[in-house]
Structures are given as structure tokens and as C-alpha cells.
Amino acid sequence: GQQVMQIPQYQHVQEGEDFTTYCNSSTTLSNIQWYKQRPGGHPVFLIQLVKSGEVKKQKRLTFQFGEAKKNSSLHITATQTTDVGTYFCAAGGGTSYGKLTFGQGTILTVHP
């Protein structure tokens, strides 16, 4: 089945530093979604990327979809303590109806 590798597994930063998490697939993806899970909470949808080379921004968060639609990244500028949590990418393969494959997640810790 489809596999999505997400790195790093953990990231510790000082408040104000930047943070990036990456997702990579060996197959071409139809779309990729990003979710955030606060500690003790449930995943919450952030954004979806569909087009090759697409870049979307949400305030301090920048999401990119690779030109070959095999990788994606989430970059947070000037992290804040409210950014703590686990960030997941979820890839759609296009052929398996509704089956999103999640990456392993990156756990972000922000030290004040």
C-alpha cells in the first residue's frame, strides 16, 4: 500500500525559532492534507494541497506541495507556545476511495 514518510519525528525549538516538517512519498499523490493535534486532543484539519508546486499560507504557517507531487512541507515561522502539538500529513492516492494515508507525525515542543 501507499506509504508516507514524515520527518522529523520530534522537534524541540525555542520560542521564536522556525520549524519545518516534511512528508515524502514514493508515489505521486493526488492531494495532501495537513492536520494538527494538540496534546490530549484529536487531529484537526489545517489545509489541503492539490496542485503541483502549490504554496499556501495561513498566518505564520506555509504549506508547500512538490513539483512532482511526491513531497510536501509545513513551515512555521517564529514559533509560539500555542504551536505545540503533533503535525500530520495525510496523503490521498486518488484511486483508493477515501483512504488517506497518514504520516507518522512530527511532535513539536516549543520552549518559552
Place this chain on the structure above:
Amino acid sequence: NAGVTQTPKFQVLKTGQSMTLQCAQDMNHEYMSWYRQDPGMGLRLIHYSVGAGITDQGEVPNGYNVSRSTTEDFPLRLLSAAPSQTSVYFCASRQGFRPRAPLHFGNGTRLTVT
């Protein structure tokens, strides 16, 4: 608007016991699914359903059964609990005829099997 509701929030089982995790959604979503979350493993799909009466297996279906008799409910049954099923379980739903629609997750059920 309650969204996706899961019960119970916590459960402790002994090996060999059976139980049902409940999931209900009030958004009239055709698609519903169950994931388990384990450290370092991300979210893995157990079973999913694209509508009432239709279910299919995900990547880790062994030891679990599902049924979908109504649009609203999608219970997950553990037939004979094993310690390897200790995990956090999430139910998620989305609009069924939009494969790219975002998933809406419930608050999760934390299950411990001793």
C-alpha cells in the same frame, strides 16, 4: 452541532474480553472511518464505510469488526481484546462524495488491554 461523538473516552479491558466503541456523527456524512494512533506510528486506518450497509478494510483490520446500519453510527467491535490493541482510537467522518474533503475527528477513546 455535536460533530463526531465517541464513547467511551476511556476503557480498560482484560485480555479476551469484547467490547464496542461507539461513534456517531450528526453531519449527514456518508464516509466514516476508524483509526488507531500509536506512538511513532501515526494514524492507521482500521475500517471504513462509504455509506450505510457498505464497509471495507483498512490497513490494520485484524481483530476488529464494523457494521454500518445507519448513516449516523459506525461502531467498532473488538471481538477478543489483546494487549496489542492498547491504543487511542479515533473515529472520523467526511462528506462521502468528496474524496478530498477534510476528515472530522471525534475526541478519541483511550483503550488499555491488560
